[in-house]
Amino acid sequence: MQQDLTLNLETVSTATKRRKVGNSSEITLSQLDAVINGTSCPLKGSQFLDECRTAAQALPFVNKGFADYNITTVGEKAALLSLMSFESGGFQFNINHFPGNPGQGTRNLMEFPSVNLPDETKNIIRAVVLGDGLSFASAMWFYTQSRATQLGQPGQGCLKLPGMVQGLQAQTQAGWENYITNCVGTTVTDERRKSYLTTLQILNGNDA
Numbered sequence: 001m002q003q004d005l006t007l008n009l010e011t012v013s014t015a016t017k018r019r020k021v022g023n024s025s026e027i028t029l030s031q032l033d034a035v036i037n038g039t040s041c042p043l044k045g046s047q048f049l050d051e052c053r054t055a056a057q058a059l060p061f062v063n064k065g066f067a068d069y070n071i072t073t074v075g076e077k078a079a080l081l082s083l084m085s086f087e088s089g090g091f092q093f094n095i096n097h098f099p100g101n102p103g104q105g106t107r108n109l110m111e112f113p114s115v116n117l118p119d120e121t122k123n124i125i126r127a128v129v130l131g132d133g134l135s136f137a138s139a140m141w142f143y144t145q146s147r148a149t150q151l152g153q154p155g156q157g158c159l160k161l162p163g164m165v166q167g168l169q170a171q172t173q174a175g176w177e178n179y180i181t182n183c184v185g186t187t188v189t190d191e192r193r194k195s196y197l198t199t200l201q202i203l204n205g206n207d208a
Helices: 028-033 055-068 074-090 119-127 138-145 164-169 171-183 190-203
Strands: none
Touching: 028 055, 028 119, 028 190, 055 074, 055 138, 074 164, 074 171, 074 190, 119 164, 164 171, 171 190
16 A cells, blocks of 8 residues: 555644535444454464454544545545555454565555665654554545655545546445545455445445
8 A cells, every 4th residue: 555654733623614415424333343253353473463353442532533534425434434444454453464564554554765775763753653643544544645845734535536536435346446546556456346335335225
């Protein structure tokens, strides 16, 4: 993934400007549990128990992240939530262990920017945003406020990319592919598509 782990700590906790979009209800516990396929902690044999979160543990942070960044439609929530679940193995991981890229982490495993820093420094910076409040909001921040052009000021994330918001809100596969390719910066795969379609079905109130 080419998302940059450059969260501005001042803007992370500030709600983005309100967008005129249709509202959906908060994610429910049963929905989130279904999305992450019933992850339980501790996981038998897991080496990373301190990173694992159940749906009950994650739910308040997920809903707060959507609320803080004014992400209110089912289509947008499904795209971001499926990405988070896919990248973190259903919230089992908070940093990249395979292969262990320095600085890569949060629940959507954002990569560290391409800057010349020691690996240890990258990991120290990453640690600042690994708490549940920031980590579970990282995908929401990236979508709405990344890509800043001025230091200390929020950017517009992916919101201004052609067809981005409209495609996700319309819940089209083309819209989701646009998000994965041009916002997240990675490749569309069958496994990612399945995660998105399953999450979309769950959030629309249908059995997965």
